[in-house]
């Protein structure tokens with residue numbers, strides 16, 4: 001089989017440039033005045049109200065791009081940078097107007113971790129595989145060449161023989177990573193001279209975001225570090241992760257394929273040490289609670305290909321990332337931390353139990369598709 005992931009050196013067509021304007025379909029808020037008359041680029045981010053997307057949206061508007069976010073608002077929409085256009089929409093029901101004037105699409109929308117996918121495998125496959133296909137097809141039909149997709153290093157499965165490069169066989173054991181691999185394969189089918197997808201297999205993202213998550217490893221590692229210290233995990237700061245998307249948007253049209261994106265590979269013990277050290281530096285007592293919970297994911301990845309073709313190198317040291325989380329969260333009360341929206345699975349359960357999922361972003365699915373299939 002041709003390894004399309006290596007297809008990075010073809011002579012390429014130029015990216016189609018649509019200049020007919022961007023406004024007119026804002027349904028939430030859109031402060032066009034602050035963007036200037038001649039934006040650098042016009043970029044659509046699906047899932048742009050999420051943890052990574054809301055950082056990426058800010059970085060792009062700050063460098064002069066015009067940003068359109070399409071998001072159904074699982075975790076709210078208010079925190080998205082006011083300079084971005086925000087459309088409350090569902091990727092399963094795309095509107096051709098979303099793509100009008102757009103020069104690059106970053107696709108981040110979907111269920112974003114294992115617990116959400118396990119809660120409803122059917123919703124997981126619909127959104128992460130089907131939704132990605134629907135958005136990619138629509139982008140291609142709209143003549144948009146650059147499509148950047150947020151995949152995950154967990155497509156490699158349980159394999160700490162690494163560092164693994166992009167040619168390493170994929171072997172995802174769980175619905176979330178399987179659905180991401182399905183989306184990758186779909187993109188490889190759509191890829192051609194006119195459609196140049198870039199797939200970013202990100203490690204676990206950590207760091208501060210306007211849409212914070214406290215269900216990611218940096219925030220739970222103290223509970224698990226002592227029991228699972230030998231497990232490896234590639235980690236990346238959320239701003240570095242956002243910058244990998246920026247590099248992909250800016251990459252030459254000749255560049256396409258799959259890239260590992262990570263700042264470094266850490267054992268959970270190492271990460272716990274950094275967190276404990278940062279807390280101690282601030283005079284905070286660390287209480288470590290060990291849960292006998294098994295997390296079998298363990299892998300290390302190589303980022304040589306992203307360095308070479310995307311000119312991407314993660315900049316932030318893990319200690320800096322951890323310090324920023326602590327500084328931002330210092331004024332938070334215990335009640336703040338407990339809000340469901342900072343924990344993806346709790347929020348999904350809340351949306352399902354209150355019947356809100358059907359109202360968010362115009363989800364019109366049969367009710368059973370939003371309900372758990374497996375008891376957890």
Ligand SMILES: NC(=O)c1ccc[n+]([C@@H]2O[C@H](COP(=O)([O-])OP(=O)(O)OC[C@H]3O[C@@H](n4cnc5c(N)ncnc54)[C@H](O)[C@@H]3O)[C@@H](O)[C@H]2O)c1
Pocket residue numbers: 046047048049050051052053070071072073074075089090091092107108109110111112113127131150151152153201202203204205206211213216344361
């Ligand atoms: N955060 C990580 O550690 C990490 C690591 C690897 C890959 N990824 C992938 O990167 C992407 C972004 O991750 P994140 O942490 O920002 O996730 P997130 O859960 O914070 O954001 C996902 C966003 O998608 C939106 N969304 C969900 N279904 C939608 C639909 N049908 N229509 C429109 N919007 C919808 C949600 O409202 C949410 O704002 C995801 O695809 C995730 O799988 C994340």
